[in-house]
Amino acid sequence: MNLTLKIWRQKDAKDIGGFETHEVREVNPDMSFLEMLDVVNEGLILRGIEPIAFDSDCREGICGACSLVINGTAHGGHKATTACQLHMRKFSDGETITVEPWRARAFPMVKDLVCDRSAFDRIIQAGGFVSVSTGGVPDANAIPVAKEDSDQAMDAAQCIGCGACVAACKNASAMLFVAAKVSHLALMPQGKVERERRALNMVAQMDTEGFGACSVTGSCEAVCPKEIRLDFIARLNREYGRALLHRGGG
Amino acid sequence: MIGAHGMKLAAQLFGTTLGRKYLMALSGAGLFGFTVVHMLGNLQLFLGPESLNRYAQFLQSNKELLWPARLGLLSMVAIHLWSAIKLTAENKAARPVQYIGDPNPVAATFASRTMLMSGLIVAAFAIYHILHFTVQVPEINFVSVDFKTFHVAEGAQKGFHDVYRMMVTGFQNPFVSGFYILAVGLLCLHLSHGLSALFQTLGLRNHAWWPLIQRFGIVASLLLFLGYITVPVAVLSGLVTATTGCDCCK
Ligand code: SF4
Ligand code: FES
Numbered sequence: 274m275n276l277t278l279k280i281w282r283q284k285d286a287k288d289i290g291g292f293e294t295h296e297v298r299e300v301n302p303d304m305s306f307l308e309m310l311d312v313v314n315e316g317l318i319l320r321g322i323e324p325i326a327f328d329s330d331c332r333e334g335i336c337g338a339c340s341l342v343i344n345g346t347a348h349g350g351h352k353a354t355t356a357c358q359l360h361m362r363k364f365s366d367g368e369t370i371t372v373e374p375w376r377a378r379a380f381p382m383v384k385d386l387v388c389d390r391s392a393f394d395r396i397i398q399a400g401g402f403v404s405v406s407t408g409g410v411p412d413a414n415a416i417p418v419a420k421e422d423s424d425q426a427m428d429a430a431q432c433i434g435c436g437a438c439v440a441a442c443k444n445a446s447a448m449l450f451v452a453a454k455v456s457h458l459a460l461m462p463q464g465k466v467e468r469e470r471r472a473l474n475m476v477a478q479m480d481t482e483g484f485g486a487c488s489v490t491g492s493c494e495a496v497c498p499k500e501i502r503l504d505f506i507a508r509l510n511r512e513y514g515r516a517l518l519h520r521g522g523g
Numbered sequence: 524m525i526g527a528h529g530m531k532l533a534a535q536l537f538g539t540t541l542g543r544k545y546l547m548a549l550s551g552a553g554l555f556g557f558t559v560v561h562m563l564g565n566l567q568l569f570l571g572p573e574s575l576n577r578y579a580q581f582l583q584s585n586k587e588l589l590w591p592a593r594l595g596l597l598s599m600v601a602i603h604l605w606s607a608i609k610l611t612a613e614n615k616a617a618r619p620v621q622y623i624g625d626p627n628p629v630a631a632t633f634a635s636r637t638m639l640m641s642g643l644i645v646a647a648f649a650i651y652h653i654l655h656f657t658v659q660v661p662e663i664n665f666v667s668v669d670f671k672t673f674h675v676a677e678g679a680q681k682g683f684h685d686v687y688r689m690m691v692t693g694f695q696n697p698f699v700s701g702f703y704i705l706a707v708g709l710l711c712l713h714l715s716h717g718l719s720a721l722f723q724t725l726g727l728r729n730h731a732w733w734p735l736i737q738r739f740g741i742v743a744s745l746l747l748f749l750g751y752i753t754v755p756v757a758v759l760s761g762l763v764t765a766t767t768g769c770d771c772c773k
Binding site for chain 1: 527528529531532535536539540541542543544545610613614616617618619620621622623628629630631632635636638716719720722723724725726727728729730733
């Protein structure tokens with residue numbers, strides 16, 4: 274298949290950037306989107322042109338590194354699919370495809386399609402952990418966990434921190450990501466101990482990073498490759514409200 | 524102790540995005556309650572002049588209740604508006620560079636993306652509405668009469684403000700009625716998203732309740748719309764007429 278790519282190019286953080294058009298011939302429909310970009314880059318390198326920078330790592334939908342807005346939708350708009358798992362057979366011959374980076378103030382641009390998502394790391398550092406005491410590994414059955422809680426916690430723990438939720442949200446809000454992390458830990462007995470401090474600190478960090486607020490539009494849920502649900506955001510709101518009632522925000 | 528606790532709580536509520544969403548949801552819930560009561564009040568038009576005028580007299584004569592209620596409403600409006608404007612500004616700032624390739628509002632409804640606009644138009648209408656029927660500024664009622672001169676001429680209610688005749692006369696101008704219907708339509712569009720979103724924001728929902736809450740939001744908005752527009756529609760179609768006027772108006 275033959276395609277026209279309209280790709281965002283930007284030298285560095287200071288460059289204003291702009292779209293560049295590339296004609297791609299004889300694309301194998303079984304390639305993933307990233308493999309297609311690899312082929313384009315090989316062509317560019319042969320012609321002595323700087324290849325297109327984009328993030329990737331696992332290429333099997335589990336690391337959260339790939340981050341492309343394809344035709345206006347984060348990860349390309351296929352249910353529960355990361356860009357690296359998106360295959361070219363989903364596109365039609367002769368199609369023009371626009372490719373852009375995540376756009377958010379909290380994710381500053383690095384180059385081309387790469388943005389800096391370390392804001393997520395700082396949110397995790399603010400409370401997305403359990404302060405584990407040292408010692409031997411406890412017996413697996415020593416702490417009983419209700420089946421529903423473990424199911425819910427596992428669902429929330431699926432979040433790979435890709436940031437598609439931020440990219441898709443009209444407010445560039447990180448609520449779905451923070452909600453997944455807060456819910457995951459608050460549901461487990463080990464995480465419950467610090468639940469209030471965690472909710473307050475992670476929300477504070479989220480604000481400091483400059484993410485927007487949640488308008489409950491549901492765009493994040495629609496693009497999330499791990500199908501993190503909107504009800505986790507309600508759970509985060511509940512956790513936050515609980516922290517306010519118990520600690521008055523202190 | 525309570526003081527320090529309260530200060531921290533206020534700092535959280537006013538100082539974080541989640542806190543401001545809480546304020547918006549709580550004030551929105553209060554204002555929704557008001558729109559329901561207001562609509563039930565309006566519908567007394569169909570019970571005839573006696574009922575409506577008695578109800579109006581009851582509201583107007585209890586100054587000790589009227590003013591606290593008015594101040595309460597005003598502060599809810601102020602909080603709702605302040606949090607809306609502040610959050611919208613932050614949300615806009617969170618995405619300084621927009622997507623160019625066909626920005627796709629995945630899953631987000633029209634109502635959810637236009638909350639500020641619909642809200643501001645409703646607020647502008649509310650100012651007109653208060654000047655029209657509460658302050659009763661004759662210059663803006665466009666029917667060339669002074670509503671303040673409308674009094675019940677005879678019977679047990681002699682001397683009561685004739686709110687029945689005011690409403691019927693007021694809605695006789697099709698433009699005034701049209702603006703009213705438009706504003707009520709926008710209010711209900713606003714509520715069709717706002718009602719379910721407030722449950723989400725306050726964390727008062729889970730997976731099982733969400734479909735029901737969303738349906739409640741839509742159905743309640745529709746009922747409100749119908750309840751509100753029956754009055755201008757009934758007046759314009761001649762179904763309800765001012766039968767209590769003095770001889771000269773009959
Ligand atoms: S919630 Fe979903 S979209 Fe957001 S970071 Fe996690 S996996 Fe990615
Ligand atoms: S590259 Fe790891 S999820 Fe796409």
